[in-house]
Amino acid sequence: MSLNYILFCIAAVLAVAGGIVTITSKSPVRSAMALVVQFFMFAAIYLTLNAQFVAIVQVLVYAGAIMVLVVFVIMLLNLGDEEKHKEKSYLKMIVAFLLGGILLVTLISFLISRSPQITILPGTSINQGTVEAIGKELYSGYLLPFEAIGLLLLVAIVGAVILAKRKID
Amino acid sequence: MFQEVPLDYYLVLSAILFIIGTIGVLTRRNIIILFMSIEMMLNSVNLTLVAFSAFLGNQAGQIFVFFVMAVAAAEAAVGLAIVLAIFRKHQTVYIDKLNILKW
Numbered sequence: 001m002s003l004n005y006i007l008f009c010i011a012a013v014l015a016v017a018g019g020i021v022t023i024t025s026k027s028p029v030r031s032a033m034a035l036v037v038q039f040f041m042f043a044a045i046y047l048t049l050n051a052q053f054v055a056i057v058q059v060l061v062y063a064g065a066i067m068v069l070v071v072f073v074i075m076l077l078n079l080g081d082e083e084k085h086k087e088k089s090y091l092k093m094i095v096a097f098l099l100g101g102i103l104l105v106t107l108i109s110f111l112i113s114r115s116p117q118i119t120i121l122p123g124t125s126i127n128q129g130t131v132e133a134i135g136k137e138l139y140s141g142y143l144l145p146f147e148a149i150g151l152l153l154l155v156a157i158v159g160a161v162i163l164a165k166r167k168i169d
Numbered sequence: 170m171f172q173e174v175p176l177d178y179y180l181v182l183s184a185i186l187f188i189i190g191t192i193g194v195l196t197r198r199n200i201i202i203l204f205m206s207i208e209m210m211l212n213s214v215n216l217t218l219v220a221f222s223a224f225l226g227n228q229a230g231q232i233f234v235f236f237v238m239a240v241a242a243a244e245a246a247v248g249l250a251i252v253l254a255i256f257r258k259h260q261t262v263y264i265d266k267l268n269i270l271k272w
Contacts, residue, residue, distance in 0.1 A: 134232060
């Protein structure tokens with residue numbers, strides 16, 4: 001019952017709660033706020049795994065950039081609450097229940113299995129997951145994908161600007 | 170190093186969040202909520218990658234997560250620009266009204 005365990009349990013419960021609020025809320029802004037909470041809980045879970053770099057990048061990129069973009073778009077489109085759907089779709093309910101059933105089967109099989117739970121991290125040091133360790137690997141072994149990602153982001157910026165313009169002049 | 174939380178807990182949490190995201194994608198009509206559910210699914214996969222990377226001592230998982238986050242940011246930007254363009258033409262964000270390509 002260490003601090004790690006307690007933090008993981010709190011963050012996991014809040015992440016699942018945030019997820020449920022995101023997909024079931026009628027108001028888009030409330031869904032967006034629940035998703036921001038979820039992203040912060042993900043960052044806390046990454047910290048329990050000693051993945052410091054990924055946790056910080058998660059807060060910066062997801063909660064700080066993507067969600068700001070989403071909230072801006074909700075504001076621009078002036079979306080109100082979702083109106084009631086006239087005809088009830090049974091296919092959607094069947095699909096949702098089917099997926100929920102698959103998840104339930106997975107969870108029950110996990111609870112029953114009683115396999116030895118992996119708790120010892122084999123051969124890892126405290127330095128893994130830090131910015132220094134990630135940077136060393138990123139800039140030596142993964143240099144080509146890193147540069148390609150820069151190119152991808154440039155293409156995405158240009159594409160987003162062109163797509164959102166009013167008219168091409 | 171002794172990690173108090175077993176690996177299975179992270180994987181089960183990732184499965185739960187992935188299923189929640191999938192139900193959101195398949196059930197909601199609003200495009201923005203669809204986007205948010207897709208981001209939730211991507212995040213759950215990130216969680217699996219980071220969990221395995223921490224438990225195996227291999228940094229490749231966390232570097233892959235870095236790239237997944239960059240791709241997700243690019244996809245969110247372009248996707249929301251498309252949503253803006255669609256809204257300007259059709260004045261709706263509900264996917265059942267966007268059915269021009271249906272036969």
